Amino acid sequence: MQLDLILTAREILTMHPERPTATSVGVINGRIVGFDEEIAGLAAAETHDFGDACITPGLIDAHCHTAWWGLGLTSIDLSATRGLDALYAQIAAEVERLDALGDPEAWVHGTGFNQAHHGGAFPDIARLDEITGERPLYLRHTSGHASITNTATLRLVGALDAEFENPTGGVVVRDAQGAPTGLLEEAAQGLVQALLLPYATERLVEALEAATSRYAEQGITSFTEAGVGGGWIGHSPIEVAAYQAAAERGRLHARAQLMPAIDALRPLTGHAADFCREGEGAGLDLGIRAGFGDDAVRFGHVKVFLDGSLLGATAAVTEDYCGHDHNTGYLLDEPEVYRERALGAYRAGWPLALHAIGDAAIDLALDLIEEAQDRYGRRDVPCRIEHFGIARPDQVERAGRLRVAVTPQAGFISAFGDQMADRVGRDRESWLYRGRSVIDAGIVLAGSSDLPVADNNLRRGMQAAIDRRTENDTVLGEAEAITPEEALRTHTEWAARATGQIADKGTLERGKLADFTVFSASPLTAPRVADLDIVATVLGGALSYDSRS
Structure with missing residues (x-):
């Protein structure tokens, strides 16, 4: 038997406990078929020896804005x-x-x-x-x-x-x-x-190709597009067609999971049994829901904006921003409106991804998730709170109890940490974009860039999660620092779990997609993850980026 591809390196980090490391991996038809002794003696149509480099699962950016x-x-x-x-x-x-x-x-x-x-x-x-x-x-x-x-x-x-x-x-x-x-x-x-609006599909295809070719240079093999098709975050009512077209033409250089904006959903009716005995829900036409698609383009959670931003002091908080008397930000709509729309989407099979930066918005997000799960059952794919920016200790405990996933952008710490700390003050700065306490509470911590808010050099984001150093070299919330292994998991295993795709990606195992990131050295033992280079990126067994050429 001949394999399609064999990769070798000093170390392959599988992020899987049964076989944590290897030195060679084989691929057939875009999927992993084995490691080391399992492929010993087999030939391959293509081989790459990366020498002293380190191969990991392909990096996942769990929340970004690619078309934008x-x-x-x-x-x-x-x-x-x-x-x-x-x-x-x-x-x-x-x-x-x-x-x-x-x-x-x-x-x-x-x-x-x-x-x-x-x-x-x-x-x-x-x-x-x-x-x-x-x-x-x-x-x-x-x-x-x-x-x-x-x-x-x-x-x-x-x-x-x-x-x-x-x-x-x-x-x-x-x-x-x-x-x-x-x-x-x-x-x-x-x-x-x-x-x-709307942007032409061909213009969006061009934008996706330009963006994802740069993703490949950063070692990114998968991303979640946090809002398409509606609201102020969407670019066209037929935006999904651009992702499909880009994939069909070989112009999409990373796997896309798409979150439809809740504004893109519409009322649906069907048999009462299909909507938890209520006979109606909210979704896309024909009942298309989360998980629909293929390995290149697939639907994920539904995206719901609850509040604004921390930098703009529009995130909804329970205490005034420093230097902004009587300003606690604001929710973008009434809680009852959110309740009706979010529960309708969840009822129709869409796990919720709720943008909530301020603690007042996080309270609402947790309320919505808890009611949805109590009324309609907990889904296999966890509901998510996007950003989880200013999270009180009681909210961390509650999110753990509800078994949600959160995406606090560690890269914000190095890019905007001092600015954010000035906004919330010393009493609340330890609540900002948490790490350690989230993991310890049993919450799935997914790594993301929120590109273009911060850049998508995920190595810098991982470094910020590890050392919590701001642009002025101060430490923001030292107790929230995480280990290098945990930082890598945020962009591999845990990101895959948060996006509902752990069966196919996030760890290197037989049968999973052959998506790999090749680092110049191990991100677990390097003095600084941020200083590592991306040597190559492999998507489905094919090189999407190779610095050697």
Whole structure:
């Protein structure tokens, strides 16, 4: 018998207790067939010896925004900009470029703005208007929960009209005189996006190819797209078609699990037995539900936004933000609305993924999960709380009791840790983006980047989970540090469990998908995981990235 592929290395970390390590692995038809003595003496059509490198299960990013990031790769990158004068210069250069193209209606797009990089200041709308004139402007905040516009854009969305009202779950921010500042919070961004959507399927395919080819360079073989098809997070009512098309054309370089936004679901009726004796639920047409798809593109949880962001001070908390008297953020809709919609989706077979950063939102998320599980039973795939950003000790205990999965982004600690600590104050900083206490409570801790909020170099995220060091080299919540092995599991085994895909990925075992990440050395023993290189990435037994070539 001839195998399709044999990989060898100094060490293969399987993350499986029955055979924790090996030095060779064989593949047939994109699946693992054996290790070491099980494949001894067999030939293969293709072999790769990675020498002193270390092979692990393919890395999984359990929560990111791939289409959003891919589309933003052609926008002005504001993430490294320091000082508003430099920002204005970038915008002026982009306006000049668009003017040269002869398209007066083309938008100025930018991503990655963070007021912390500008002394806490936001751009002055008068200055933006001076630079852009009547050309629309749309700058995304790094959190994804706010945007900056100019007067031309505000006029297009009707925000200057006397009868204008803020949309549910969003705010067009105004100054003391009632004039818009150009800042749009949360769902108010949908006013602008309505002018841009839907994106063409081919444009989304291009964005997915650009994004996932970069994923492969980071050792990522699977990702969960946290919101498609609806709400302000979606890009097209037929967005799933873009993922299918990308996969069919060989332009999707990592496996995609898609979370439909709850706004994309609609009421469904059927036999009472199909909806836990209630005869109705909420889902996609024809009763398609979580798990539908194939190894390349598959549906996962339903995504529900409960609150905003910590960086924008819109996450719903129970105590005021520091320096923001009487500001506790806000829920994006009424609790009873969430209850009706979330329970309807769960009843129809969709496990819940509830975006909850502030502790007030986490309270609501836990309430919804507990009621769903009590009324309709606990699913094999755990419900999730996305971010779990400011979690009180009692909430950690309750989440463990409910056996949920959580995705607190460890990469935020190194990227925004000091900024987040300033928001919540010393009394609450130990609650931020927890690790150790989550594991000890029996909660599934899934690793994720939340790209493009933070970058998707998962090695940096793992390092932050281990040492908890911020951008200013302070330690944030030292007691929440986890071990290198646990950090690796967050992006392998535990991410697979949180996404309901442990049968096929997350550990290296016979019969599982042949997805591998090749590190330059072992992430368990290296002095710093962040300093390791990605040597190669293997997706279904084929190299999706090879630094040696």
